[in-house]
Amino acid sequence: MSRVGRNPITVPEGVTVEINGSNVSVKGPKGKLENAFNENISIKQEAGQVIVERPNDTPQMRSLHGTTRALIANMITGVNQGFTKTLELIGVGYRVAAKGKGLTLALGYSHPIEILPIEGITFKLEGNTKINVEGIDRALVGQVAADIRAKRAPEPYKGKGVKYSDEVIRRKEGKKA
Known part of the structure; x- marks a missing residue:
């Protein structure tokens, strides 16, 4: 497993995350960001956390796993702190x-x-x-x-x-x- 990809992303107070398939929309006190990710990577929201999972261990999926998680974490940090x-x-x-x-x-x-x-x-x-x-x-x-x-x-x-x-x-x- 990817060390970065397997870490859940905590969603802070005042930030809302909307997941529509592979599209993620994050809204916070500083603004709103939207991004579309690879449809093979599954993105779920559970109990105030965003979890990113990959379907298999191919090199492409492994690289997309950590990258997707890092991009979503940056979106959440950006709308909250900038x-x-x-x-x-x-x-x-x-x-x-x-x-x-x-x-x-x-x-x-x-x-x-x-x-x-x-x-x-x-x-x-x-x-x-x-x-x-x-x-x-x-x-x-x-x-x-x-x-x-x-x-x-x-x-x-x-x-x-x-x-x-x-x-x-x-x-x-x-x-x-």
Whole structure:
């Protein structure tokens, strides 16, 4: 059995889970998420817990078992607490400003970079060098944060660029003269 897949998911107070065959809908205080899963994986709700089971031990079913359970757990956590990724801008003149619901980044290019607002994502700024990307969909939060980081990924010689707050940049030594 999958170690992740066999663990039941506890549904907290204020969160409702509706299972319609392979479609799962989760509603909570922060919003609502829906997702369709493989119809071979059975999803049941019993006594305030969601249980995910697989029909057989083929490699495909084993991989889908743990993945399905993890995705449902992330949906429940997202509508209850939400997810956050924090980005830091490191470099002289690198800064961020709010523009409506979007962002304007100055990252050393000849032009400012505009980040358009995305449905389900909110940006919170701490000063002019920290960005908090918040939302209820874990995959969307991670993708938006990765897209912002890709605008100027941190380089290993001076450490300049956009990095995650918990990311460690391995520094390289420059050329010897």
